[in-house]
Amino acid sequence: MKLFSKLIWFLIAALIIFYTYARFIEPVLLTVQYENIYSDSLSDKNIKIIQFSDTHISEFFDVDNLKKTVNKINNENPHIVIFTGDLIDQYNKYEDRDNIHEIGEVLSEINAPLGKYAIYGNHDYGGGAENVYRQIMADGGFELLVNEKANIEEYNINIIGMDDSIFGTFDKEIIVSYLDEDCFNIILSHEPDVAEHFLEYNADLFVCGHSHGGQVNLLFINYTPPLAQRYVRGMYAIDNYRQTKIYVNVGLGTSKIPMRFMAAPELTVFTLKNKQ
Numbered sequence: 001m002k003l004f005s006k007l008i009w010f011l012i013a014a015l016i017i018f019y020t021y022a023r024f025i026e027p028v029l030l031t032v033q034y035e036n037i038y039s040d041s042l043s044d045k046n047i048k049i050i051q052f053s054d055t056h057i058s059e060f061f062d063v064d065n066l067k068k069t070v071n072k073i074n075n076e077n078p079h080i081v082i083f084t085g086d087l088i089d090q091y092n093k094y095e096d097r098d099n100i101h102e103i104g105e106v107l108s109e110i111n112a113p114l115g116k117y118a119i120y121g122n123h124d125y126g127g128g129a130e131n132v133y134r135q136i137m138a139d140g141g142f143e144l145l146v147n148e149k150a151n152i153e154e155y156n157i158n159i160i161g162m163d164d165s166i167f168g169t170f171d172k173e174i175i176v177s178y179l180d181e182d183c184f185n186i187i188l189s190h191e192p193d194v195a196e197h198f199l200e201y202n203a204d205l206f207v208c209g210h211s212h213g214g215q216v217n218l219l220f221i222n223y224t225p226p227l228a229q230r231y232v233r234g235m236y237a238i239d240n241y242r243q244t245k246i247y248v249n250v251g252l253g254t255s256k257i258p259m260r261f262m263a264a265p266e267l268t269v270f271t272l273k274n275k276q
Contacts (some may be wrong), residue, residue, distance in 0.1 A: 001219070001273060004187065004197075007047070007116070008130075009268075010191050011024065012216050013140035014260075018261070019259075021261070022216065022259040022260060023259050024265075025091065026259075026261060026264050027180075027183050027253075027258070027259070027260045027265065028065070028265075029164075029264045029265065030070070030079075030213065030252070030264075030265050030266070030267070031070065031265065031266045031267070032266065032267050032268075032269060033234075033249075033266050033267070033268045033269070034268075034269045034271070035235055035243060035268065035269070035270050035271070036270075036271050036273060037205060037270055037271070037272050037273070038189060038272075038273050038275045039076070039185040039204060039243075039272070039273075039274070039275060040274065040275050041156060041182065041183060041204065042155065042156060042157070042184050042272050042273060042274045042275075043084060043154070043155045043156045043274060044237060045153045045154070045155060045159070045175030046271055046272065047079050047080070047081050047114070047271070047272045048076070048077070048078045048080075048270070048271050049079065049080045049081070049082060049186075049269075049270045049272065050070060050073050050076055050078040050080070050081050050082070050112075050149070050205075050267055050268065050269050050270075051081075051082050051083075051084060051085055051207050051212075051247075051249050051267065051270070052073065052081070052082075052084075052252060052267050052268075053083065053084040053085065053086065053121075053190075053209030053249040054085070054121070054209045054212060054249070054250075054251025054253055054255075055086065055088075055108075055251075055252045055253045056068070056086055056087075056088070056089035056123065056252070056253030056254060056255050057087060057088045057089060057094070057103065057249070057253065058088070058089040058258075059095065059255065060253065060254055060258040061089075061098075061112070061252060061253035061254065062088075062096075062237040063102050063106060063249075064269050065252075065253075066103065066107075066242055067106050067109075067128065069252060069267070070107070070109050070110050070221050071108055072179070072267060073110055074109070074110065074111050075185075075265060076102070076112075076267075076269055077111075078150070078220065078269070079112065079113060079114040080112050080114045080115055080116070080117070080118045080159075081110050081112040081115075081116045081117075082116070082118070082159070082187055082188055082207060083116075083117070083118040083137070083142060083208075084117070084118075084119055084121065084189075084190055084207060084208060084209040084249065085118070085119050085120055085121020085122070085123070085124055085190035085209055085210070086121035086122065086123040086124060086190065086203045086209065086210070086251070086255075087103070087121070087124055087133055087136065087137075088103075088123065088129060088132075088133070088159060089123060089167070089253065089254075089255055090123070090131075091123075091129035091132060091268065092126075092127030092128055092131075092144075092191070093125045093127075096141075097157070097241075098102060099227055100132065100215065101139065101200045102134045103136050103140070104135070104137070104138075104139025104140045104202045105139070105140075106140075107137070107139070107140025107141065107142065108137070108139060108140045108141050110140070110141070110195065111264075113154070113157075113180040114152055114154075115143060115150065115159075115161055116140070116141050116142040116143065117142060117144075117145055117150060117161060117188065118142040118143070118144050118145070118161070119132045119142050119144070119145055119146070119162060119163070119164070119188045119189070119190060119192065120133065120144075120146065120163055120164040120168050121159040121164055121165075121190040121192065121210065122164050122166040122167050122191075122210070123255070124164065125164060125167035125223045126167065126253055130180045134250035140228040144154060144161070144260055145159070145160070145161020145188065146161065146162075146168070146212065147159055147161070147162060147163050147169065147171045147174050149161075149178040151183075154182050155237075155272075156182075156184060156246065157183060157184045157185075157186060157272070158178060158179075158183045158184070158185045158186065159186050159188065160175060160178045160179070160186065160187045160188065160204075161183060161187075161188045162175060162188060162189045162190075162194070162208065164190050165189065165190065165191045165193070165194045165227060166227065168189065168202065172197055172198075173259045175187065175198065176198065176201050178196075179202035179238060180202065181202045181205055184202065184204050184205070185202055185203055185204045185205070186205045186206075186207060186221060187203055187206050187207070188204070188207050188208075189206055189208050190208065190209055190210050190228070191208065191226075191227035191228060192208035192210060192228055192230070192231035192237050192246060192248045193204065193227040193228060193229060193230045193231055194209065194227060195208070195223075195231065195244075195246050196230070199238055199240050199244055199246075200240070202225055202242060202245050203242060204242060204243075204245070205244070205246075205247070206244070206245070206246040206247065207247055207249070207268075207270075208228075208231065208238060208246065208247065208249065209248070209249045209251055210225060210228045210231050210249045211224045211228035211231075211233060211250065211251075211253075212224075212250055212251045212254070212255065212260075212263060213232065213233035213248075213251070213262075214233070214262070215254060215255070215256075215257075215260055215261075215262065215263050216234060216259050216261045216262075216263070217261055217263055218261070225226065228248070231246050231248050232248060233250050234247070234248060234250075244250050247268060247270070249266060249267075249268050250263050250264070250266050251265060251266075252265040252266075253265075266269050
């Protein structure tokens, strides 16, 4: 009985430690991941792009958390900043809608001399979120790309923003039409698995979110949402003629449950360089 009692107390203590870490510690351990990417299509000027994703603003990731994120982004001195969707967790249940303008004000403090770009995520639709999201990102100085392209001519880069593939309009033909063989083509897609549709074309880099890196990763539990099951986190190198890369950012906030385990929030810094 003593051994059994000790085991019970050990399990209780382990659960308390796990909950405390996953609920209060890891969700605020903001990390920065660095990736160097080389291509003959790039100009001879290095360019730094920062991605952030899946803020899921709520009582668990609020405007103060967003301010800390913005400060960290600015400390990296990026040329370009991209946001790959899911700004507010559930807009129709967001308790601070009277002060929602504050989100745009904070985003406007991001410094990126060559532009700030955003796309829709699945949480940016529904519950009245669609138009609010568009306005917030405009207030924040972001160009919202909805199956549209921005060209950074000085660096020979195309940034192509896909609409959300779950609740938006998936338009393969128009995205393919933007893929210029002579440019370095970056596709922003909230959901990573849709990259499979473009690997035979002139796509160089997919920048995605959505998966949360599993968010809570236990030994036999690793849930990822639809369209984030093949590509879950980090960099994937595809052995095709374009040597396409797919990067899945694990995001900043939380959804469903306010916990993270083995999926610390992150920013991603891409430094793009000519091979020569």
